[in-house]
Amino acid sequence: MKTLKYIGLILTLIIGSQSWAQTQDPDQNPNYKISQDKYAEKSDDLNSTQGETIQQTYEAFDWTEFKSQQKQDRKDSRYNRRAMKYQYRYGHQNNGYYNNNGYYNNGNYNNGYYNNGYNNNNGYYNNYPSGNSNNVLNSILLGTALYYLFN
């Protein structure tokens, strides 16, 4: 019985000394292990940027850039308008020049740059009458003129 008590005492001392060895500092947070384990998992990620410059820049307002961008937008808008006008005038002839040469359909106008909602979705170009209705109107006018001419 006495031997068991001694063994128990020795074991308690050993376990106690081990736990003391882990914390050592009396001021150390008793839950330090939780944080230690948490950071052990992500320390590689956290240390991967050491010695590097982390770029967190922002675009400052620049008057000259703003003006040149406005100029470019105006230019694009004019160019688009002219192209649309030309297509509207001669496109209905289906001569294959503007529709099948791959230039206007090759993605230049569909690459996301011109499809920024500025030129294509403002309803401006949708106000043009369609080619079909124009053809019908022309035919009616021509027919009427010929009818009056021959009578």
Place this chain on the structure above:
Amino acid sequence: MKNQIFTNTQNINTMYKKIVLKIVLVTAVAFTVVGCHSVSRIDVDREKDISGKWNDVDSKLTAQALTDQVLADEWLNKFISSQQNKPVLIVGFVKNKSHEHIEAETFMKDIERSIVKSKKIRLVQGGDKREAIRGERSDQQTNASVSTMKKFGLEVGADYMIQGDINTIVDAYKRKKIVYYQVNLELTDMQTNEIVWIGEKKIKKYVKN
């Protein structure tokens, strides 16, 4: 007679060459003057407003005012006399609720620097930088020697957190504009959630374009 004509032609040729050379030179100089842009260093303390937006002068004025307020207020003496120790501060967020891009870090760093220099208050790291410190400490647990390894659970806990916000009021008509900036910083007790100090800096600008 022939010789005279030859000499005259030579003179005319030389004159033309001179004129052409002058034109080329003048054009080159004009292009150089028009094409180049100049850059010069100016004194950082020089006050210069260009667009009327928030700039370095505002940041500096804010930092000065808030530093003076935070170090002179009675909360500091109260804490030192009751705790017999320096208070520990952690810097929280500053919310920009204004209509402009304002980088609060410029004046917050000035305030932090003044606080550290004053030696009346202690500062602890927060945010991303603290994460990086802990990451490095974690790395030390398996790679550094026992004598140099830094332990977890021994960081200094902050007594107060400093937080802030930036607000603006804009009053504009035609080409005239009045912009009113108000920067507030608050110090909150971490234990009791009590606000012990509120600092403010107000700036009013009249801008005419």
